[in-house]
Amino acid sequence: MKPLVVIGFLGSTLDASAFQPSRWERWRPTVSLVMNEDLRVDRLILLHGSPHRRLAEFVAADIASVSPETRVELRVIDFANPWDFEEVYGKLLDFARGQALDPEVEDCLIHITTGTHVVQICLFLLTEARYLPGRLLQTSPRKRERGPLGTWSVIDLDLSRYDSIATRFAVARAEGTSFLKSGIETRSAAFNRMIDEIEQVALRSRAPILLMGPTGAGKSHLARRIFELKRQKHQVGGAFVEVNCATLRGDGAMSALFGHRKGAFTGAVADRPGLLRAADKGMLFLDEIGELGLDEQAMILRAIEDRRFLPVGSDREVESDFQLIAGTNRDLGDAVARRAFRDDLLARLNLWTFALPGLAQRREDVEPNLDYELDRFAEREGEHVSFNREARTRYLAFATGPEASWPGNFRDLAASVTRMATLSPKGRIDLDCVEAEIARLGRLWSGQAAQPAADLRAVLPAEAVAALDPFDRVQLAEVVRVCRASRSLSEAGRALFAVSRTRRASANDADRLRKYLARFGLDWTAITDG
Template identity: 50%
Template sequence: MRKNKTAVIGFLGTTLDNGFNDKRWQRWRPTVSLGLHDELLVDELHILYSTRDKRLFKIIVDDIAQVSPQTKVIGHHVSLSSPWDFAEVYAELYDFAAAFDFQDNTDYLLHLTTGTHVAQICWFLLVEAGFIPADLLQTSPCPRPDQADPQGRYQVIDLDVSRYDGLRARFEAEKQQHWQTLQANLVTQNAAYQQLISDIEKVATRSTAPILLMGATGAGKSQLASQIYALKKAKADNSVQNKYALNKFVEVNCATLRGDTAMSVLFGHVKGAFTGAASNRDGLLKSADGGLLFLDEIGELGLDEQAMLLTALEEQRFYPLGSDTSINVSFQLMAGTNKDLRRAVANGEFRADLFARLNTWTFFLPSLKDRLEDLPANIDYELARLGSEQQQQFRFEPSARQLYEDFAMSREATWQGNFRDLTASMIRLTTLAESKVIRVEDVQVEIERLSNLWGLPDHFNSMANNSLSSFNSDSSLALDRHLIETTSQNTLDKYLDKDILMKVDTFDAVQLAYVIEVCIQHKNQAAAGRYLYAQTRDKLKSPNDSDRLRKYLMKFGLKFDELIR
């Protein structure tokens, strides 16, 4: 006795199912054939059809009732202007699947034989992604066309590849065999970045010298480091001549290391080396022996740790904290930093000899704002990744997608956190979207949120819009006063003496208010200065962002410390 019911879902075959006279019983029709197999008992048959095929649908319903009375036929209207338009067909079938009431006590089969090739591809994608809990059903006519056989044949296709151990082993082996390039995992339209990745790939497979990745926070240094390791390991596994077996990948963020903790984490310690050292500890350098050590944010490492690291690189040995016995190690070093180590060396914050040792292979990773042509592809990547994690299918309304991309590629979008900002933005959009569709209002809210996160004073934009709409030659003086008063109300009135405010030109008032907003959102004057003068810093012989900001504020009787209290 069967435990579950069986339900079949499929399109009405407007060509193969066609037939309006008695001769139709003498040939194979895929939908009707589903009721002709003794071993395939169909309890429910869900047929998708358009209004123009209503007559054919009724004939199929009557014919199914004759050959399989126990089968309940349920029709579903679909509206497709073009059955060959992939986006339209996928959206229609996705909405159908999302609204369908799948029952736990029913086994579902997706009939692939009917419908266009586009529909068949969309069905497959929805089943493979888990949106439709079904196996695939393929029907076909008798192999000998000279024999009339209305029944034909059928085949159930199970997409659960995990059940096939042989296939799984083969896939894993081929995955390792064909891992040849970093480009396979990095989608980019930026020519400079493509060349950079090509150069890194050559270095990663031909050299064991240190590699230094320099780039802003969120530019993808850590992700690239792990992919370089995977590439090197794949190459090493296939070559007995490779110096390092690279069986290990050890990663640490140096920004989290301070004082004795930094020494202990990196180089280990012996019992009693310092207060709290109750037992011996192996450091990360020893753990990385025979592999690759990635020190992210190496610019945050203290000078003492830098000296020990240099010794370990040059002599391939080091002393654990509190120990008189050295440890021999053999590893390749990869480092990442969001600092300009050249400037850090000039300022005495980073050892020149260590920088020289690291500087054999230095690569500068571009920020997201320098790779704007890659935004659409990365948006698609994030939608697919988040959809895979949550077993959902997220999509933008076309107008919402256009609005988001227009903002993302505009000057207002600073992408201070680079790809981390984009990832966070897509997480928010997909989480808050109703029915898994990101609409214009969702994007408008996200744009406002990003603007606030990046410290963009939205009232400046509204002021500019109001100014353009209300400006005329007779009201220019009133407009200037309105601009100053509006700016003062939002920012300047809180910090600037009113007597000084009344003497400030409109342009200077808007600029000063923006500078104050930036200062409020940074923890110190140097950080705010770096943000404000990022584009002109390299043009100065002796750049001092903090001093430039201090002098600017002094012109208006302001001090940084007073702004952030």
Template identity: 50%
Template sequence: MHKHLPQDTIPGDRNLSKWIKLMRNVVLGFLGTQLDRGGKLGWRPTVGMCQEPGFEIDRLELLYDRKFNRLAHDVRREISKVSPETEVLLQRMDLDDPWDLQEVYGKLFDFAQNYGFDEDRERYHIHLTTGTHIAQICWFLLTESRHIPAALIQTGPPRKGEVEAGTFDLIDLDLSQYDAIQKRFDQQTREYGTLLKGGIETRNRAFNSIIDRIEHVTERSDEPVLILGEPGVGKSELAQRIYEMKLQRRRVKGRLVQVNCATLRGEIAFPTLFGQRRSHTGIAGSERAGLLREADGGVLFLDEIDTLGADEQSLLLHAIETGRYYPLGSDAEATSRFQVIAAASQDLSVLVADGKFRADLLSRLNTWTFHLPPLRDRRDDIEVNLRHELLRAEQKLGSRIGFNADAADAWLRFSRAPDTDWPGNFRDFSGAVLRLCTLAPRGRITLSQVNEEIEALKHRWATASKDDDANLVADVINEEIDPFDIPQLAHVIRVCQSSKTLSEAGRKLYTVSRAQRSSVNDSDRLRKYLARFGLSWEDVSS
């Protein structure tokens, strides 16, 4: 006798009988139209299974076709002799073609849906030995998907020289029971998460939650993915990693084709996307395949899709939905099957409300939407990203580079400070670290270097934000104010817009002066400051 039983459920053969008694054993299986006749070996698998020592079958549900009614009743009589405690229920299931996968799976699926499994009182098993190979495949699929909550039984004839009922193997497909297999799944999950995070052990809870969700979606869905976030948060890099994961999981075979939608304007937009035939120009060498054709079998990454013009949006929507389009100058329809990842810096729903983006295109793209947080909301990830950028810089420059202790403290203090907004997000951060590494004397970044870089960043951000400040203030307040008040008020508005509460905004704005005051009420200070301009928290936080 040969057994394979779940070890974490059954401690050992001595406890087998005790375990079996806990619940009623129910076996489902097909009548063996050839094997259950006995044949030369005299071995009848359905009957032999009911004779298995230590495995008492309380109920056997035997599926049979009407053409084998006599054999089914004969097997039931034989079982009543060798195992009188086993109740045999004959379940008629007529099959026009037992080798037709669609028919067999459909009827077994309906059988499972209507069976009424009672897992609190009964333990279910599927007898795989009998029935066609198609039936065995269908049993396996329904069991593996847990449509049938059962373990699998495989029986075999007695080995040469043995007089037992035959071999008996019991296999449970609930993989969570097997520690080694579960560890491999967990390891693979960690590897995919690391891939999506670019190898960075991020600590930010919100970002890690997004990555976990993206991993599940990438593994199970081919629907479009929409990535939203400010410029520089890493949308393009994430799209590349999603593609790499799809490639590893064999969900795509083709290339990742990136389209910068901001460049798709005017006459070049159509041939760039859909291709062009020589018949349109008559000039040799003027043919082009088009980006949609290049993405066939792969992923089309529509970067900055919020900048796409109205005409291009319409043409692209049809191609995404149908996979069909007409190249420029061609009367023959072309086809291309691709998956879509889109990225945008602006809120597309706002653009739809303003009539600048098609609502139907947004509906097609936002099956899965992910908002990447800006760097200012991921300050707990700055140190690990700094280490990552140092490694990247070392690879580019071909030499080892490090911070002096005081320089590292100064850089991290500045990078994490509440009033360091990082308007360019990781793009600014990465560029700054690369400059520090490139200019580091003898591979050591000094405090003076860090101070110079900080001043350069502040100057650049201040210069770039002057017009933005004026526009932002004008959107919130109607009256004219003194020019020297504009930068400060704009900064306050931005902090308020990025904060959930008045208290949080106050803590960010008064982080330095708070230590110099005996009585601290940041909310009241911020409320009074806004009141000077006739503003309230509600006016500036939306």
């Protein structure tokens, strides 16, 4: 049998008694709990407030005298107002998150007989949501019998019936050193340095910020966190307005961004303030700014520099004082060369430019982001889901290895975690679930591999990519993908020549790969830095 740990509050009334031998003639829930012959308690975590420390120590001594095999751990939790639901739930949630409880190692029971009604409800919710991975324990005195012995019963919740309850009270608290990382303890030194710099810039400058990076790298999320950081510091008073410029097309783009006057064109039945006006005193995030037309770019430039612009159909300028964050997954320098993007606008945006790496370039951050996505699932669905040890090891080995390309970056990871958590109704992701998800990702990604030019444009000029035969383009794109997913040239060579190397007496995969890349004017540094 696995060891048993019980978590419960000291009963300031029911457990209290005169410190006399007569106390053994009455039922005390915490002491009586360990006196049941059919319930062996190996560890008792006894929660109590500071004013009841002496009583807690006295009860612990009584437990030691009747059940020496039970180890009592006294934990202090103080509530300013024990009837304040938010305070009680928040402090108990912090306690639960700080416990290293593994249901595969020890069984856990949550004693809800003692404590205030608010405490009992919160313990129920935390157990139901699996923040406390155990079952509820209820004790009571024996009917028509006096004495210290009582009865006990275990409540095994049907967790699927109560999801909406926990969702109402689940509070996700950002942990970690950086607000912009949403409390995620990221391990990439280069990424952490970049985030520290962005944080300094955000708090000390109102100049435009340009976030570059592939789709799904987190540009939108980071832009919103920058806004929330500045709002906390009372540096912005307006709204956060997010615009995906790829959705703005034709005549409607001008109207959507800058507004219009009634009657400016067919269908303009009323004045429209526009998105730039909506961002007044706040922040405007123009995602995929490279998709804007040249006319819109010219007006955006004037709005940034002068805080003024002309709505469609109006002869009077309007003002809007906003800070701009722009996002793009394109090479804007290349767009300028092709005359698809204004060089003066790029020069204005280029003061603070930050390139967000994709997930494949931050494989050491897969594990902390995996935990973050599990917390997000718990917040959304009101159910705490975790991996068993074998399943977690297998998933991380796949997710951090060259086999995982993560073309959708953190969106891919979020979707993957959501699928596994949803398909694990018992709250535990097992090895079979992980293997099924790995196979699913393989099928999804194989359908996206038919567009190799996108990877090649990161390491070769556009004209060099266009000059490649389709055969070479596909092959080289796969080589680039594996290289960028590997930690060294040797590791990439082993992955690329995994079959043929077994048929050779000696294998120098790194040299073989180096010579292949040289045919296209590439080397390891050009690919990994690109």
